[in-house]
Amino acid sequence: MIDTTIASVLGRRVWDSRGRPTVEVDVQLCCGARGRAIAPAGASMGSGEAVDLRDGGHAFGGLDVRRAVAAVNEEVGPRISGLDADNQEEVDRAMTTLDGTPNRSRLGGNAIVATSMAVLQARAAADKTPLWKFLAQESDIRMPxxxxxxxxxxxxxxxxxxxxxxxxxxxxxxxxxxxxxxxxxxxxxxxxxxxxxxxxxxxxxxxxxxxxxxxxxxxxxxxxxxxxxxxxxxxxxxxxxxxxxxxxxxxxxxxxxxxxxxxxxxxxxxxxxxxxxxxxxxxxxxxxxxxxxxxxxxxxxxxxxxxxxxxxxxxxxxxxxxxxxxxxxxxxxxxxxxxxxxxxxxxxxxxxxxxxxxxxxxxxxxxxxxxxxxxxxxxxxxxxxxxxxxxxxxxxxxxxxxxxxxxxxxxxxxxxxxxxxxxxxxxxxxxxxxxxx
Structure with a gap:
């Protein structure tokens, strides 16, 4: 039986298509499977959506994400390590509860969504199957x-x-x-x-x-x-x-x-x-x-x-x-x-x-x-x-x-x-x- 327990979580600072800092997260499971994901960012945004955690100040127009990366490594990672990636809902709920705000403003929507997506990628990798196929299971799908x-x-x-x-x-x-x-x-x-x-x-x-x-x-x-x-x-x-x-x-x-x-x-x-x-x-x-x-x-x-x-x-x-x-x-x-x-x-x-x-x-x-x-x-x-x-x-x-x-x-x-x-x-x-x- 594959052990899909989350073993480690690592956040890092990378760059997006506009040349702005963003959050990348690597997740490794106990079976050795790995998942990686990068948080995107919008320009026109609805007032009710999850918000990115940015550093403020002068560097990069206040858009740096060192605080969000720290949130992944210091709070999110320790909280979800030991949880089963096979239960995406439990992992996601643990992160949102840890954040404690309605719009993810404490830990950052960028920190949480990158981690959530990386967990999903790792779980599919544990089955050695493409993510689309893991998601579809036996259901019929269409090319969009x-x-x-x-x-x-x-x-x-x-x-x-x-x-x-x-x-x-x-x-x-x-x-x-x-x-x-x-x-x-x-x-x-x-x-x-x-x-x-x-x-x-x-x-x-x-x-x-x-x-x-x-x-x-x-x-x-x-x-x-x-x-x-x-x-x-x-x-x-x-x-x-x-x-x-x-x-x-x-x-x-x-x-x-x-x-x-x-x-x-x-x-x-x-x-x-x-x-x-x-x-x-x-x-x-x-x-x-x-x-x-x-x-x-x-x-x-x-x-x-x-x-x-x-x-x-x-x-x-x-x-x-x-x-x-x-x-x-x-x-x-x-x-x-x-x-x-x-x-x-x-x-x-x-x-x-x-x-x-x-x-x-x-x-x-x-x-x-x-x-x-x-x-x-x-x-x-x-x-x-x-x-x-x-x-x-x-x-x-x-x-x-x-x-x-x-x-x-x-x-x-x-x-x-x-x-x-x-x-x-x-x-x-x-x-x-x-x-x-």
Missing amino acids: LPEIQIFGGGAHAARRVDIQDFMIMCPGASSFAEALDWTAEVYRHAGLLMKERGSLQGVADEGGYWPAFRSNEEVLESLVVSIERAGFKPGVDIGISLDVAASEFEENSVYTLALGNKQYDTDEWIAILGNWLDNYPILSVEDPLGENDTKGFQTFTRLYGSKCQIIGDDYLVTNAARVVKAAKDKALTAVLIKPNQAGTITETREALEAAKANGLGAIVSARSGESEDVIIAHLATGWDAGQFKVGSFSRSERMAKWNEVLRIEESLGSRAKFAGRDGLVFTPSPDSQPVED
Whole structure:
């Protein structure tokens, strides 16, 4: 019998994709199996998500993580050593209890989530099996529909445009590999288009082109042109996905756009989004309203939930209880799933299962501050989320994750099933009843 008792935990300070310090954790089990994970970091964040512990002061703009690393080595490691990695829930509960705060602010969400993910990696390694397969066990899985940024905006691109992510999805593709092939062509043609117009100015945090547009609509039009120039039919082969990240420009239900310097109330802003849905092949919209604008979410979903997928991110912060409430409120049709937002693997899975139980879609997502860690590729496939969002089609911390799903698809051979169009979730059917948490 394999001894999956946690023998040692080691935290260290490494660097993320923005050149900022972050936390890496190694976990070794008594059987010799090892797991390693790196904490990502977001730019636009919901107020209810787990928070990173940063050092403050002048070094690295106050973003150093020596305190969080010390928390791993001096408190977290000693507390979970001797626990069984086979019981992820017990390990995660021990860490959150030790922290003692609702948002992980004492020990740091970065310290806890890196440790939680490393424990999971070690447990899979003990079985000498890929993590996705360990998670799936005997359940059927699908290769997720990728959601890939072409143009970056909002907090990821110095707010040159208001909308945070202009992305594409390829529901018409027959496989994950083909979806990436199609995306590569659209990304290439988008770059050529920007160069042709003299507006190519580098890339944003997540690898999408850094736009110099005069309006948000101009970005949408450029995306449609890029899809067409790549040889695909907008809305048929390839559709548009938006991460509005509305909390970044909403205050007291007033939405203030930097482009044009205009302000809108909730109804006016919904009308603008609705106009975009009428005029562009948009299949998915994330955080269309501010995180506290529940009535706005409900109105938007009632009006457009049968036309596009409506995702909650800052609105739900990967929290199972919030997911259940949002389903009851009929405020959206899908949930973004981020491990570092929830704080632990256990809480992350609870949020995803709450989404599925309530007829909502699930999109496992990376953060803007990422690393070479590919664990979320395994979570998206092993948990059969159906959709996967990493960022753009450039920069190695993004490509590592896309490539990992390619490897998983290849390993399944003829058994590989692509979620495709079925991965998208629009308005739930009338007979779909919410499930109690």
